[in-house]
Amino acid sequence: MSTETPESGRSVAVLFPIPGGGPYTYRVPSDWEIPPATGCRVSAPLGRKLLTGLVTGPGLPVPAGVRLRALSASLDNRPLLTPDLLELIAWLAEYYFCEPGEALRSVVPGPFLRVGDRTVHLSEAAQADPPTGLPPAQGRLIELLQARGKARVSSLRDELDAGPLQRALTVLENAGLVTLSDCLPRVPADKTDSLVSAVAPLPEAEELERLLRRSPRQRQCLDYLSGLAHPVEAAFLSRQMGFSPEVVRTLAGRGLARITQVRRLRDPFQSLDLPPYDHPTPSAAQTAVIAAISRDLDCHRVFLLHGVTGSGKTLVYLEILRPVLAAGRQAVVLVPEIALTPQTTARFRAVFGDRVAVLHSGLSDGERYDIWREIRAGRYRVAVGPRSAVFAPFENLGLIILDEEHESTYKQTDLTPRYHARDVAIRRMRSAGGPVVLGSATPSLETWAEAESGNVVRLSLPERVAGRLLPEVRLGDLRHGWTGSDKNGVTPALLKEIGFALEARGQVLLLLNRRGFSNFVLCPDCGGIVECPNCRISLTVHKRLGRLLCHYCGHQQPAPEVCPACGSASLERIGAGTEQVESALREAFPERVVDRMDLDTTGGKWSHHEILERLRTGATDILVGTQMIAKGLDFPNVVLVGVVNADTAMNLPDFRSTERTFQLLAQVAGRTGRGERGGEVLIQTFNPAHPAVRAAVHHDYTGFARRELAVRLEAGYPPYVRLLNVIFSGEQEPVVERFAGDSAALVAALIQRKHLQDRLTLLGPAPCPLERLRGRWRRHLILKSREPELIGSLGEFLARRLKPPAAGACRVTLDRDPASLM
Numbered sequence: 173m174s175t176e177t178p179e180s181g182r183s184v185a186v187l188f189p190i191p192g193g194g195p196y197t198y199r200v201p202s203d204w205e206i207p208p209a210t211g212c213r214v215s216a217p218l219g220r221k222l223l224t225g226l227v228t229g230p231g232l233p234v235p236a237g238v239r240l241r242a243l244s245a246s247l248d249n250r251p252l253l254t255p256d257l258l259e260l261i262a263w264l265a266e267y268y269f270c271e272p273g274e275a276l277r278s279v280v281p282g283p284f285l286r287v288g289d290r291t292v293h294l295s296e297a298a299q300a301d302p303p304t305g306l307p308p309a310q311g312r313l314i315e316l317l318q319a320r321g322k323a324r325v326s327s328l329r330d331e332l333d334a335g336p337l338q339r340a341l342t343v344l345e346n347a348g349l350v351t352l353s354d355c356l357p358r359v360p361a362d363k364t365d366s367l368v369s370a371v372a373p374l375p376e377a378e379e380l381e382r383l384l385r386r387s388p389r390q391r392q393c394l395d396y397l398s399g400l401a402h403p404v405e406a407a408f409l410s411r412q413m414g415f416s417p418e419v420v421r422t423l424a425g426r427g428l429a430r431i432t433q434v435r436r437l438r439d440p441f442q443s444l445d446l447p448p449y450d451h452p453t454p455s456a457a458q459t460a461v462i463a464a465i466s467r468d469l470d471c472h473r474v475f476l477l478h479g480v481t482g483s484g485k486t487l488v489y490l491e492i493l494r495p496v497l498a499a500g501r502q503a504v505v506l507v508p509e510i511a512l513t514p515q516t517t518a519r520f521r522a523v524f525g526d527r528v529a530v531l532h533s534g535l536s537d538g539e540r541y542d543i544w545r546e547i548r549a550g551r552y553r554v555a556v557g558p559r560s561a562v563f564a565p566f567e568n569l570g571l572i573i574l575d576e577e578h579e580s581t582y583k584q585t586d587l588t589p590r591y592h593a594r595d596v597a598i599r600r601m602r603s604a605g606g607p608v609v610l611g612s613a614t615p616s617l618e619t620w621a622e623a624e625s626g627n628v629v630r631l632s633l634p635e636r637v638a639g640r641l642l643p644e645v646r647l648g649d650l651r652h653g654w655t656g657s658d659k660n661g662v663t664p665a666l667l668k669e670i671g672f673a674l675e676a677r678g679q680v681l682l683l684l685n686r687r688g689f690s691n692f693v694l695c696p697d698c699g700g701i702v703e704c705p706n707c708r709i710s711l712t713v714h715k716r717l718g719r720l721l722c723h724y725c726g727h728q729q730p731a732p733e734v735c736p737a738c739g740s741a742s743l744e745r746i747g748a749g750t751e752q753v754e755s756a757l758r759e760a761f762p763e764r765v766v767d768r769m770d771l772d773t774t775g776g777k778w779s780h781h782e783i784l785e786r787l788r789t790g791a792t793d794i795l796v797g798t799q800m801i802a803k804g805l806d807f808p809n810v811v812l813v814g815v816v817n818a819d820t821a822m823n824l825p826d827f828r829s830t831e832r833t834f835q836l837l838a839q840v841a842g843r844t845g846r847g848e849r850g851g852e853v854l855i856q857t858f859n860p861a862h863p864a865v866r867a868a869v870h871h872d873y874t875g876f877a878r879r880e881l882a883v884r885l886e887a888g889y890p891p892y893v894r895l896l897n898v899i900f901s902g903e904q905e906p907v908v909e910r911f912a913g914d915s916a917a918l919v920a921a922l923i924q925r926k927h928l929q930d931r932l933t934l935l936g937p938a939p940c941p942l943e944r945l946r947g948r949w950r951r952h953l954i955l956k957s958r959e960p961e962l963i964g965s966l967g968e969f970l971a972r973r974l975k976p977p978a979a980g981a982c983r984v985t986l987d988r989d990p991a992s993l994m
């Protein structure tokens with residue numbers, strides 16, 4: 173077959189943000205003077221739809237005689253994506269075994285790639301001579317168009333199913349009965365403010381008198397405006413000054429006032445009250461670390477900043493940003509979650525002002541769109557945000573910082589590709605040429621092992637700032653303290669400690685990583701537990717809702733009076749959650765203000781912020797919460813941290829459960845003793861000898877890492893091997909089971925054929941620990957190898973070869989470097 177390369181520059185490759193999204197080659201219409209550059213958005217027809225895609229490069233050679241479809245519209249004059257981000261998309265697709273279109277969808281905010289639509293009209297011929305005797309779908313379509321004249325194709329989907337609709341459109345278009353035209357994708361409209369000013373110079377006094385004699389309000393308004401040095405917002409004029417929009421419009425109509433529209437940036441973080449921040453002078457230890465990183469800003473190196481809680485890591489970040497910005501480069505600062513780390517964000521804003529973009533997860537599509545566009549336009553120099561901010565479209569990125577690099581939120585787990593922001597950051601800076609700084613008091617064992625082997629440069633801040641000490645950590649042994657009266661976990665010992673702290677006018681944080689009132693409902697007669705109908709998970713009691721709730725799929729139902737299995741009426745509610753602890757504390761300290769922070773109390777866009785503000789300003793005495801309260805808060809008046817039950821995640825069947833437990837305990841303990849008053853920690857547990865608990869008591873990260881790494885080595889888990897978790901899920905258990913089994917056989921045969929027995933281990937198929945979730949049965953295979961390349965080629969093989977049996981009945985997910993195997 174002969175191929176030809178279309179005339180250079182007259183065809184381009186376009187990638188669409190969907191599975192099966194190409195890249196595909198399109199012809200640049202001959203009347204376009206300049207072809208769209210690589211990285212620009214275009215709209216182009218794909219199938220019968222008009223979609224928005226991204227130009228990824230010149231068109232590919234096509235077989236002779238193939239007629240290319242033409243681009244419909246060019247949407248950018250300047251590339252939206254820089255070459256390094258295009259490269260990153262290709263890398264994401266390759267490394268995480270997904271399609272480039274899926275990678276694109278994770279990189280670029282949705283509004284930029286909103287699907288376009290088409291309009292269908294009845295043709296003149298069909299209007300003049302309405303067709304008759306058509307098959308039902310075509311007939312229905314013609315009828316609808318006769319009634320409406322034209323319609324958006326998307327709106328027709330309410331009337332006709334997609335398949336018949338598409339066929340009907342094709343047939344009718346070919347028969348010349350309908351015509352289709354493009355509508356460009358809608359982008360969120362800019363928000364604008366109207367600014368009003370008096371014209372200068374104003375007409376002579378006599379002339380004004382003549383114009384405004386019978387309009388006293390206009391006269392007053394003009395007097396007000398002409399006394400101002402700056403234009404003023406129209407909204408302010410009407411709301412604060414009482415000049416109606418009509419008054420302002422008439423003034424403008426008479427040529428006396430000018431109204432200009434300015435685009436407003438929708439950045440809610442800008443309008444929030446941010447806590448004040450005094451910028452301290454770096455200590456000797458901080459200075460040494462700052463110097464070590466600043467020396468090497470032009471080459472790619474990964475640093476681990478291992479600094480104990482309260483060692484002043486944020487100041488280090490701020491100081492290393494200065495030389496990066498001074499060199500004309502930009503920086504990204506990743507935080508686990510903006511809402512939970514408002515202080516970090518505030519500090520960056522305090523030092524770098526409005527050159528800092530905050531990519532909050534609560535931003536609306538329109539807000540995210542604005543900020544991205546402004547970053548692209550060069551207005552910002554620093555972006556602070558959660559995982560996806562690693563894709564901020566800076567032109568000349570010089571540094572990426574990951575604060576609390578051990579946090580699991582850096583791994584995307586709900587969408588393909590399941591990327592880890594740390595690995596993406598390292599990849600991005602390797603090609604951009606600049607450092608990555610990973611900061612944590614409790615580094616992930618992956619990063620720690622890299623530091624041990626010298627691939628990552630370790631820098632330490634072993635002590636807290638200003639000579640402050642790490643808090644004393646004591647254990648409450650629940651095995652002996654159990655009295656029955658404190659079923660809710662709030663033991664007399666804990667109550668006593670809280671009482672002391674409050675008397676000393678200190679504040680208290682109480683961690684229980686389990687929301688709701690009671691963990692589950694147990695029938696003591698048959699031993700049954702009330703489970704979610706969609707998941708193989710017990711339902712949690714939520715008292716305020718008066719219902720049982722599934723924390724995985726959101727299913728709700730009334731609490732049963734009798735056991736659904738045996739009818740027994742003596743159901744018991746077992747295991748306290750945050751809601752119960754909160755109410756126990758309210759009872760114990762009726763004069764005090766008890767607040768709670770967990771998923772149930774943080775539904776509002778700014779509710780995290782409000783809860784933390786109440787704590788910061790001293791309005792709250794005791795804050796009860798889930799892991800949300802363990803994230804990096806810096807409140808000097810917190811003198812006691814209580815862990816109601818340290819064991820909630822200890823025994824999960826997951827290789828990371830010990831590491832996660834340690835990180836949570838060490839981090840929450842780090843929230844106290846940050847002021848001059850010092851602080852204490854009380855950890856209640858049934859497992860005082862557990863390595864995570866022991867290490868947290870002694871603030872012994874290094875010892876913990878050494879022991880846990882030995883366990884991982886022995887058991888064959890990361891960082892000593894690389895994992896690929898292959899998850900099969902579907903509504904019918906036998907289908908999932910068979911698919912998983914067949915896939916395992918495929919892999920086993922490959923291992924045999926290629927003699928990979930010593931280099932690759934296949935585990936499973938086995939039911940996932942969460943065997944049923946959201947109505948789907950789940951099984952998995954785990955592949956282990958010491959060689960990342962082998963995992964790479966195997967994953968690529970599986971992505972190509974594993975075809976689910978019946979469309980939609982079964983799904984397969986490839987999770988490379990999984991954060992958890994649940």
Ligand code: ADP
Nearest residue numbers: 452453454455481482483484485486487637806
């Ligand atoms: P980390 O992130 O390491 O837990 P932070 O960066 O939140 O610690 O700093 C803890 C506190 O110490 C903050 O209130 C910060 O302002 C303060 N701090 C940081 N560096 C210094 C310093 N050199 N001198 C005095 N206070 C400091």
Ligand code: ZN
Nearest residue numbers: 695698735738
């Ligand atoms: Zn029962």
Ligand code: ZN
Nearest residue numbers: 704707722725
């Ligand atoms: Zn459920």
